[in-house]
Amino acid sequence: MSRRFFPNGMSNSSAQHNREEQQMQSSASGSGGPYSRTRRLSPEFKVFRLLPHLEQRIKTILNNSKSFCSSIFDERSNFEYDDKYHHIHDPRFKKKFLEILNGDIEHNLTKAISMKSKLQRNSNVDRILLNEYKDKQDQNDYLNMLKFRLKLPAYHKKSEILQLIKDNQVVVISGETGCGKTTQVAQFILDDQLEAGNGSITRIVCTQPRRISAISIAERVAAERAERLGKSVGYQIRLEKIPTREQGSILFCTTGILLQIMKTDPALKDFSHVILDEIHERTTESDFIITLLKKIIPKRTDLKILLMSATLNSERFSKYYNECPMIHIPGFTYPVQEFYLEDVLSLTQFKFSEEEPTDYSKYLKDTRYKKQQHKKREFLKIMQPYIEQLRTEMKYGEHVFNQLRNPNSENFSLELIEKLVRYICNTKGPGAILIFLPGMMDISQLNRMMLDSEYYPSDKYIIYPLHSRMPTINQKLIFKKPPDDIRKIIIATSIAETSITIEDVVYVIDCGKTKLGGFDVKNNIQTLEPEWVSLATAKQRRGRAGRVKSGECYHLYYKVREMAFDQYPLPEMLRTRLEEVILKIKILQLGKAKEFLASVMDPPDLKAIDLSLDLLRTLNALDKEEHLTPLGYHLAHLPLDPRTGKMILWAALFSCVKPIFAIAASLTFKDAFYCPLEKEEKEKAHQKKLELSMGENSDHIAFAEALRRFEVARLRGNAGAFCKEYFLSFNTLKLLSEMKTQFAQYLYEMKFLNNNNPDDKNANRNSHNIALIKAIVCAGLYPNIAVISDITKNETIVGWTPEDGDVRMHPSSVNWKASNFASQYLTYFTKQRSSAIYLHDTTCISVPILLFTGPNISIRREKGKCVISNHNFSAYITCKPQTAEMIQELQRALNSLLTYKMTHPATVLWSTFEGQMLNTIIGLISQKD
Structure with a gap:
């Protein structure tokens, strides 16, 4: 297996020896780890060697770097500012930076009010x-x-x-x-x-x-x-x-x-x-x-x-x-009659499964089983009094009461939804049906279920799936009323609650669930899991049915369950990471993050604030005192996630603008790949994305290559055909292309580029270097690193992170079922928990990239070997002591140069020593492991 994943890996006997050694260590320590299970891939004592010519170049650079570093960070200062920033010689930048650092909102408001307004009486x-x-x-x-x-x-x-x-x-x-x-x-x-x-x-x-x-x-x-x-x-x-x-x-x-x-x-x-x-x-x-x-x-x-x-x-x-x-x-809508799950069960006579594990002893220690039993007890605690109440009303038959006792009746069921659609079509008057589902997969499955059945012929029904990641269809047809003898059925997510209005909707089916992006503070992970809607959301969904005439809304949850719903959805600030918010607090001079955030309507969890502060310090955007660093100052001025902001700054410094701007735009907005509904088409789309990744095991490379080819196709006048062939959204790619120009404008104004043209040759002298592109992506995304560690029975890849243990590649990733990796390390932007913990976009990175894009590396001795690392995973990267020291010194020199460029914004002069240093580093990270 290790040979399959890592072509240059160890022999089978060596792998087996290390696997057994690791298992014994895990058993002795009682701790888990990336290789603690028997099906793990074997750990590799990766020996890192420098090529002779590269080693000589590094020695030369390091000899010259001492005089270079002392010249850019001397002790002289002609300005009466804080000693901490005496090394900043650019007076314009220094003034603006320290104004932000030392200012406060009250002073700014007083100053701003004293200034002349454009609104003068005339x-x-x-x-x-x-x-x-x-x-x-x-x-x-x-x-x-x-x-x-x-x-x-x-x-x-x-x-x-x-x-x-x-x-x-x-x-x-x-x-x-x-x-x-x-x-x-x-x-x-x-x-x-x-x-x-x-x-x-x-x-x-x-x-x-x-x-x-x-x-x-x-x-x-x-x-x-x-x-x-x-x-x-x-x-x-x-x-x-x-x-x-x-x-x-x-x-x-x-x-x-x-x-x-x-x-x-x-x-x-x-x-x-x-x-x-x-x-x-x-x-x-x-x-x-x-x-x-x-x-x-x-x-x-x-x-x-x-x-x-x-x-x-x-x-x-x-x-x-x-x-x-x-x-x-008050609004202007027609009355809407509401039905609940008990009514739907009565109308359709639908029956939920009552299956439970039969071999209880097998499941007694299973956490999932315990959760199910707890859920069942809670369900019965709510439903028993409700059943007694409904019996007195004598409104429902025994079938409904049997289902009311079944905990599985609150499980999401596409079969029930399809049967309800059929009931409406057979018994109700004309009017469009709008179905609310939690996510794209549910939409795809229901759409396929309905098309495969014999109940929805195209001469009587027209079905529209509606989701932002699905193929762009003629949007006007969704809003257009079809002929009287054709019923329109729209299958959508929450996008149809407020963002769009389909006037001829008469019947709404509300599944009662939504997938709301969240942030699990305890486990420090983003989530996307189905949950009950709020009362406000249910009201919005119901309101879609009464736009043109009286309507009907079918809620697929019991009326008693609705009583437990939250009044309103959780504010976004309580379910997202806060890095961008904190940078806004700093650039607007609002003081300490916790103090300001305590004054918002619903203050976020203090731990969530701490996690974001920690990440900003890891990115070197904030110092220990929570002040903006020069890098943080620049990141705060960019309307981007700080990780993608760091990417585009590095792209300007390394003259690698076009591909990195494309990747940053895709991660900031959304990638342009859409997901087809048909199984065969999904496979074709995956193969086309693999083609765009150019064998680099990288979703980020695929993003950049998709936009590059789109721009070429657009110049040739065949962009539409290109998008169709590669399952890409024309409108998204067009916007991403415009965002690249916007990024260039920002960096030009910040003096990191000579002009605002992202295609400028001087800004792209290294854009062909795949290793450099990966390194810049990793620099922005660090510490988001995973180890490839396992393979499942259906050939999907399992990774490992220290915070989560097992993680999986999302099916949308080019690495979902990849079979050959040049390295065992991946970097990623999005990690999200839904049915499992998924990495949505990944890039395979080499050891040199890993060592140079994180914080300062450390050197230690272990079992007679010199081990270099900068995170939990590099315990098996070994090298000669001389090599480790050279890399460590070179990284310090790079950090000094980056610090200088952040405080003295300007393009790199490639003919000078700074250009020579960067070229040497590019040579190092381009070296194969």
């Missing part, structure tokens, strides 16, 4: 804007739109809303779906201010949690005002904007853009009103802004804040803002 501008508004009221386009607007429930509350805003600094507005609050409230304010002659001092910013929402709402509002975008209405999202005029206008933007604005305008002096929409979603960014605004409003008493929520959780936000007033706008 009577001429007021008159011009008022006349323009009056002239508009005679235009047919405007009047036709006004007829529609007058019918919206929000319009009936117009005067009440405006009075509340006039009398209060903060107002909470809640409204049901379809009430018009998102499109109307900002217009109410603008029109009211224009009529009052305040156009010159009015500029409204309205945030949306999603890019598509910001654009579509801006387009709708501009149309209602009979204008083109860019006049009184505009939008700004990542990579795209149509700005408005600076006075008398409404800017729709994402919450992330508003945070970017607050970096340079902390008091929001250029805005008169801030509207935060969809705050019920409780995204990390919206919660962050809500907390920041609470600090701003005492200083900006003229700033008006409106918090808008789609659900009735206004009290939480009102309480947070010192009991500020609330107003509710």
